[in-house]
Amino acid sequence: MSKSSNGYVQTTALPKGMHLSDDVQLEDFNATVADKWQGTVADKHDMVMLGRTQVLRRNFSFISILGFSAVLICTWELLFANLLFALTDGGTGGLFWGFTVTVVASIFIFLSVAEMASMSPTAGGQYHWVSEFAPAFCQKFLSYISGWVLAMGWQGAVVGLSFVVGTIIQGLLSLQDPSYEPQQWHGTLLIISVVLFCIVFNTSLAKKLPLIEGFILLLHIIGLFAIVIPLWVLAPRNTPSVALFRFNNGGNWPTMGVAYMVGLLTALSSMMGYDCSVHMSEEIKDASNTLPRAMLWGVGLNAMLGYVVVITLCFTITDPQALLDSETGFPFIQLFFNVTHSYTATHIMTAIIIINIVSAVISEIATASRQIWSFARDDGFPFSNFLKKVSPGWNIPLNAVVVSFGCGVAISLINLGSSVALNAIVSLTMSALLSSYMLSIGCIFLKRLRREPLPLSAFTLGRWGLIINAIALGFLFTFFVFCFFPTATPVDATTMNWNIAMFGGITLFATIWYIFRGHKKYRPPVNIQNRKL
Secondary structure, three states: OOOOOOOOOOOOOOOOOOOOOOOOOHHHOOOOOOHHHOOOHHHHHHHHHHOOOOOOOOOEOHHHHHHHHHHHHOHHHHHHHOHHHHHHEOHHHHHHHHHHHHHHHHHHHHHHHHHHHHHOOOOOOHHHHHHHHOOHHHHHHHHHHHHHHHHHHHHHHHHHHHHHHHHHHHHHHHHHOOOOOOOHHHHHHHHHHHHHHHHHHHOOOHHHHHHHHHHHHHHHHHHHHHHHHHHHHHOOOOOHHHHHHOOOEOOOOOOHHHHHHHHHHHHHHOOOOHHHHHHHHHHEOOHHHHHHHHHHHHHHHHHHHHHHHHHHHHHHOOOHHHHHOOOOOOHHHHHHHHHHOOHHHHHHHHHHHHHHHHHHHHHHHHHHHHHHHHHHHOOOOOOHHHHOOOOOOOOOOHHHHHHHHHHHHHHHHHHHHOHHHHHHHHOHHHHHHHHHHHHHHHHHHHHHHOOOOOOOOOOOOHHHHHHHHHHHHHHHHHHHHHOOOOOOOOOOOOOOOOHHHHHHHHHHHHHHHHHHHHHHHOOOHHHOOOOOO
């Protein structure tokens, strides 16, 4: 085995059950956690190979990390919460076929991600893979930009879901009391309350988080049927032709095709983000085997649950315009009330969605903090020495968790001045995720195209890798373009999708910081790993 021009080495992954080779001594693995939390022999080998020290507890099993990712993505819950946008652009037909396209795309995208996760199971995720797989001349810069954008995107996701919870609660209040006038400071307090509540699970209850995630996974599955069964029993039905082929262009786009593509983002937002489990990889037992399996099972589970909700909505929404005109601001709340004619039933059904989305915020804070911690570990941020600290006894990146909380509170306060500005910040999540997938998958696609060696791994795409990567990139590029579109025309300051400004701003800032400071401090992961092991 020899080192290539870009610092990459082909090596054989440690087979399951195989002991460390003689040239990988356990004394090289300077763990700061108890033996029972250090993971398997394969985990220890991976950490030495990646040039890392085990400082976090490996207490996530297959079921708990499956629950972590499936709950964080909250596919069916977001399909309800974002129904307004789906009905505006695309209608029920657009929702069904858009979700179908999204599921197909997700399979190719996360097959590609799962393979890279098995090759390099590290909390850094995409920025690490870009550093490892990109051409030598741009490895460092692309990795740096990827780390910044992805970290900011996950911070926005924390506030974004918390904001959804707050506005759903305000929608329920509007339904119960038509005289209630939602105030922006109400929403801000609700956001802060949600983030504060979820911080407790990421600090004081961090040791119990895997057990909690397993329990929430059950609620994620059972809660769905507690909602859809009443809808199927009580709601009037559409015919299949109306349910699946009724399209709407409420955004006044030039063609129905454009309206469909804009509305497709609703389905897309419910199936993106499975890299969340990657950022927990240094807390997963037998990560190189467990992580790709849990990720793909999560895609499959949420796709099935999502189809149950999509089909239910398509057949039970007989008057879309009435739901769009609802004073609650959320068509699904009005749908629940119209079907059940009961405030109590509506509150209970909506509460299930709220609880599940709050549970997703718990997982998002864990993901966001690990992403910050990992990038700081490579001196990617200002104040990295503070952010990368792991307190003895806690064995969690506590400082990064606290910073995630501070960011959540700070971003939520923007809502006091302008909800448009808040939406601009939280909209960064989608473009950040899509760009990170494009960069990392694009880099490994290029290596395959050039027939450069890749490391063997527990999960591999084999000879199908090139075509799977290519299809994934085709979907990602299309989604990336449309994620910057507003939901309707004509566009003004309040209806503009400011995602492009946020994405461009973060990228520009990171580039300037890299030129003047970052390139001196940042240590790309490829420089510290050793594929010869």
